[in-house]
Ligand SMILES: CSC[C@H]1O[C@@H](n2cnc3c(O)ncnc32)[C@H](O)[C@@H]1O
């Protein structure tokens with residue numbers, strides 16, 4: 001009887017549901033009930049139809065339903081520099097191309113248009129939460145909030161002036177103001193983003209560590225990205241950068257260390273003992289020939305590893321599903337073990353491990369009752385990718401982001417049948433066209 005059914009906002013019934021927690025589970029013909037932005041039930045579809053009277057019922061006959069993907073590292077607005085400087089090593093890329101271009105072009109409008117372009121791409125590719133480190137973080141946060149996409153906004157801190165701030169004092173002071181503005185936001189969490197050990201000296205790093213602890217913020221930093229970074233640090237300080245950060249008291253579960261391609265045994269022990277988070281960006285590391293993050297060794301040691309795309313100027317996309325495939329393939333090669341970095345493991349890296357790194361495992365990263373309804377569906381009906389024996393292996397090794405069909409954040413739909421519902425792509429393309437003409441002319 002309809003009267004006995006509980007009214008809910010949304011019921012999503014899918015061919016397969018991968019909750020991620022418990023690990024390794026794939027549920028056939030299950031449904032997720034959503035109310036007031038939260039998951040209130042996950043049960044077999046036959047039971048869901050007896051229990052709920054949904055305002056909307058989405059039936060996904062050939063689809064896999066997964067938690068939304070969490071891109072833990074990027075510089076969204078750099079999407080406007082996609083393809084500007086390719087086939088270069090990190091320092092040439094940064095010093096001779098990217099930093100001069102940032103000095104010329106990055107302002108509020110650049111941050112707004114570049115961020116929206118990156119968000120459109122991320123949503124299209126299954127990302128529901130992104131972490132960002134870039135100039136004008138107030139603008140990035142505002143664009144994400146306006147479009148109701150979740151983000152961790154990392155306040156940049158550098159020793160030198162940029163278009164956003166004049167030096168460490170101003171970066172930190174402006175950053176605290178951004179944190180205050182978004183204190184009550186459901187969508188935005190604000191962290192500190194000291195750029196790298198080679199661009200931030202001890203005093204501002206110490207200040208960031210103290211403030212982060214006081215206010216309960218995370219810290220994200222590029223760390224051990226290249227062999228050159230280690231060699232230069234050894235000659236200048238006599239210490240590997242990770243040990244310098246350990247001496248300064250930065251290593252803790254609140255620290256998110258991005259890249260980590262250069263690790264010795266003691267580095268891995270330090271990361272494990274301190275609960276420091278590692279963010280692996282395999283495609284950026286491959287493209288800049290930076291090195292290889294030893295994901296399997298880190299995970300065996302108990303280190304939490306998640307995934308990021310890095311910016312579109314070094315990747316050159318924001319496709320986290322593609323990044324999962326790369327991480328699995330490279331992870332096996334680096335470990336010399338085909339069983340290492342499995343399909344289920346990379347899905348966990350892009351979901352629940354990221355939620356843990358953000359300090360939000362109770363709210364995000366899996367399909368469990370009580371968590372936010374941040375969900376994606378992948379259509380597996382394409383004849384060219386049949387048959388489907390193991391849906392998670394299929395997701396990682398055989399599908400691509402074009403097959404991401406739906407996404408919801410907070411139970412609100414953002415992508416339906418591959419179409420973005422909240423972003424005006426035509427207007428955005430015009431603005432991006434104007435930027436690209438200006439940037440190309442200056443090159
Ligand atoms: C402090 S704002 C971010 C700053 O970082 C630059 N950047 C982008 N990608 C990387 C990378 O892989 N390693 C180091 N720095 C990077 C970006 O251009 C901004 O200047």
Ligand SMILES: [Zn+2]
Pocket residue numbers: 073074075222258310311
């Ligand atoms: Zn980066």
